[in-house]
Amino acid sequence: MNLSKTIFILGLFFLNGHVGAESRNNQTVLVSDLAKKQSMGFAESDVVYELLSQSSSDQSADVNAVRGIANTVRIGYMGVEAEGRTSNFTYDTISGSGDIYRTSVSELFTDISLDLPDGATFNFVRIWGRDSNATEDMTFFLFERCLPGFSSGSITQTTLASIDSNTSAGNFSAIINISNDSITIDNNACTYTLRTRFDVADSSLRLYKVRAELQTL
Amino acid sequence: MTFKVIVFCMFVFALNYCEALTPEGFVSLENNANSQTDNTIHTNDNREQSINLPNGIISNIGYFAADGASFDGRTSGFLGDSTGTGDRKCMSTSTDPYADHEIVMQSHDVLEGVRVWVNDNDVDENLRVIVYESCLPTFSADFIDSNILLSEDFIASSGFASQYFPINKSYRGRHDDCKIMARIRFGSSFSNCSSAPNIFLQKFRAQLRLNDLIFADGFE
Numbered sequence: 001m002n003l004s005k006t007i008f009i010l011g012l013f014f015l016n017g018h019v020g021a022e023s024r025n026n027q028t029v030l031v032s033d034l035a036k037k038q039s040m041g042f043a044e045s046d047v048v049y050e051l052l053s054q055s056s057s058d059q060s061a062d063v064n065a066v067r068g069i070a071n072t073v074r075i076g077y078m079g080v081e082a083e084g085r086t087s088n089f090t091y092d093t094i095s096g097s098g099d100i101y102r103t104s105v106s107e108l109f110t111d112i113s114l115d116l117p118d119g120a121t122f123n124f125v126r127i128w129g130r131d132s133n134a135t136e137d138m139t140f141f142l143f144e145r146c147l148p149g150f151s152s153g154s155i156t157q158t159t160l161a162s163i164d165s166n167t168s169a170g171n172f173s174a175i176i177n178i179s180n181d182s183i184t185i186d187n188n189a190c191t192y193t194l195r196t197r198f199d200v201a202d203s204s205l206r207l208y209k210v211r212a213e214l215q216t217l
Numbered sequence: 218m219t220f221k222v223i224v225f226c227m228f229v230f231a232l233n234y235c236e237a238l239t240p241e242g243f244v245s246l247e248n249n250a251n252s253q254t255d256n257t258i259h260t261n262d263n264r265e266q267s268i269n270l271p272n273g274i275i276s277n278i279g280y281f282a283a284d285g286a287s288f289d290g291r292t293s294g295f296l297g298d299s300t301g302t303g304d305r306k307c308m309s310t311s312t313d314p315y316a317d318h319e320i321v322m323q324s325h326d327v328l329e330g331v332r333v334w335v336n337d338n339d340v341d342e343n344l345r346v347i348v349y350e351s352c353l354p355t356f357s358a359d360f361i362d363s364n365i366l367l368s369e370d371f372i373a374s375s376g377f378a379s380q381y382f383p384i385n386k387s388y389r390g391r392h393d394d395c396k397i398m399a400r401i402r403f404g405s406s407f408s409n410c411s412s413a414p415n416i417f418l419q420k421f422r423a424q425l426r427l428n429d430l431i432f433a434d435g436f437e
Contacts, residue, residue, distance in 0.1 A: 074324075076396045078351055080289060080317050090293035096243035097363035098317070098351040098398060103293065115321075128353045128361075171358040208361055209353055209396060 023049035023158040024146055024189065027180060031159070040141050040159060041085050041109040041195055049158040051179040073120060073214045077112050079129075079207035082196065085109035094203055099130075101206045102198035112194045112210055118187040120214040124161075124177040125194055127211075131165040131172055133204035138165040139197040140176050140210075144183070146190040165205070185214065240407060241347045241368050242291055242315035242400060277427040278329075281321045285418035288316035288401060304336065304417040307403035307410035314403045314410045320348070320423045322397060327426040328366070330383040331399065334419040337373040342413035344371045345402035346382055352395040366397070381424075399423070 022028075028049040031037055042048050078098030084090075088107035091100040102108065116122060127140055142160040147153050160183065163176045176194075185192070192212075198205050285305030290297065294313035297305050307314055322328065333346050348367040353359055367384050399421055404413025 074393055077319065078317075078396050078398060080291060080398075081319055083289070092292045092294070095361055095363065096239075096241075096291060096315075097349070097361040098396065099361055100292075126356070128358065171360060173354070173356065173358040209351070211393075 023051075023144075023156055024186070025049070025051055025144070025158055025160075025180065025183060027052045028158055039139070039197070040162070041197065042157070047154060047156055049156065051158060051160050071216050073117060073216055074211050075114065075116065075214075076209055076211040077114070077194075078209050082110040082112045082207065085111055085195070092203070094206060099206050099208045101203045102201045104201060108197050108199065110196050110198070110207075112196075114192040114194060114212050116185045116187070116192055116212060116214060117216055118185055120185045120216045121182045122178065122185050122192070122212065122214050123182045124175045125210050125212045126173060126175050127163075127194075128171070128173045128208040129165060130170055130206040130208065131167050131204070132170050133200060134168040136199040136205065137167075138199065138205045138207065139163070140165075141195040141197070142176050142178065143193045143195060144190050145193065146186070149189045171208075182215075240345065240402070241349065241365050242402060242407070243349075243363060243365075279326065279425040279427045280422055281425060282420060282422040283318045283399070284420055285401075288318045288399075288418065288421075291315035291317055291400070300417070302419075304419045306415060306417045307413065309409075309411045309414035311403075311410045312408065314406055314408070314413075316401050316403075316418075318399045318421060320397045320399055322423075322425060323427070324393075325427075328384055328397060329424045329426050330381055331367065332379060332381045332422045332424065333371055333401075334377070334379045334421075335371055335373055336377050336417040336419060337371070338376055339413055339416050340374040342404040342416060343373065344416055344418060345369070345405075346371050347400035347402065348384060348397065349400060350395045350397045355394045377419075 028051055031048040031050050034044050037044065037046060037048055040048070079100040080093070080098045082100065084107055086107050088104055089102070089110055090104040092103050093099055094101065125142060129138060131138060139162060141162045144158045144160055146156045160178045161176050163174055165172055165174065194210050196207055284303035286299045286303045288305055290313055292313045294311060295316050296308040296311040297316065298308050299305055305316065307316070320328065331346065331348060333344070335344055337343065346367065346369055347365065349363055349365045352362045352364070367382055369382055371378070371380055401418050403410045403416055406412060
């Protein structure tokens with residue numbers, strides 16, 4: 001009796017330790033595909049949720065920035081403000097104006113921490129860059145990472161959206177649109193990060209700038 | 218005739234090559250050779266302490282500050298070191314002497330100037346203080362169009378020093394299309410820090426003029 005109870009409790013602990021807290025967003029799915037996790041720069045043991053894709057009507061919402069009485073807030077970051085996922089990420093610049101491209105062999109990923117206003121409605125991030133590579137792309141991921149507001153726990157990561165540069169024509173500007181149309185920024189529990197994966201280490205893939213767009217009342 | 222063409226081509230190449238080695242760390246000027254300008258700096262201007270405005274207008278001052286240690290290399294060839302107090306120096310093994318940091322501004326803030334704190338005992342070398350903006354179209358793709366708002370040496374050689382650098386251009390924050398950045402060059406070389414490995418950037422502070430408050434009955 002005592003042994004089976006102990007095993008049961010240990011089992012619960014094991015499950016809890018590996019799954020972690022659920023995403024605070026509705027309509028998410030736990031990512032269990034290792035290859036998919038690795039494509040986003042995560043390890044097998046990382047707890048990653050993904051926002052289910054919904055029909056979105058806001059693909060060009062930044063052209064019609066003000067909706068209702070909301071006030072549009074835009075916050076931009078240059079490529080040079082990105083930091084490597086690990087210190088193995090090395091980079092160089094073509095223009096010296098804040099653009100970067102990857103030079104490292106082993107590290108593909110770089111992150112930009114988005115400092116967003118608490119309580120704002122977060123719709124999307126617009127990205128500028130250059131992709132002149134016919135076979136390889138840059139891929140962008142928008143993450144929300146949460147911990148309990150006032151206690152310890154494992155990090156719960158939710159991929160809010162992702163997009164490929166998907167061109168080889170040179171300069172591009174694209175929107176990484178949040179799948180569920182929008183989320184409310186929760187700085188009490190969460191942080192927000194834009195991750196870029198450079199599939200080649202040369203100047204054919206360059207990150208210029210990212211700009212988060214939000215609505216505040 | 219052929220010789221003249223060759224000479225002309227060499228001249229054009231040399232011109233472009235010179236542009237590619239600007240002291241502010243811009244490697245190339247992309248598609249717009251006229252996109253960078255250097256503004257006259259009035260270092261004796263004392264606007265950091267007082268601003269004279271017409272009656273009826275109240276102007277508030279705000280600041281954005283960053284430790285030296287939070288400056289990121291323009292490329293990963295920049296190798297930084299610190300005493301552990303938040304300062305930053307460029308290691309002699311660096312192959313890039315430039316480090317950047319964003320200046321956080323709200324949409325209608327005006328960048329009036331920057332104050333820099335250093336620890337510089339080098340009598341031959343100095344830090345170069347640079348502020349630039351990088352702009353892209355609001356909604357479409359293009360090259361980055363950059364514009365230098367400030368580029369001046371911080372001349373010091375007796376240790377701790379602090380200096381204010383007014384920016385002779387009223388720049389309003391515009392996240393829609395432009396981003397304003399601070400850049401520091403450690404020493405006079407454009408390609409390494411070997412001659413200036415012991416100059417410390419302690420702190421960088423931007424002075425911002427926040428949205429003016431205008432009172433309708435203040436103009437009587």
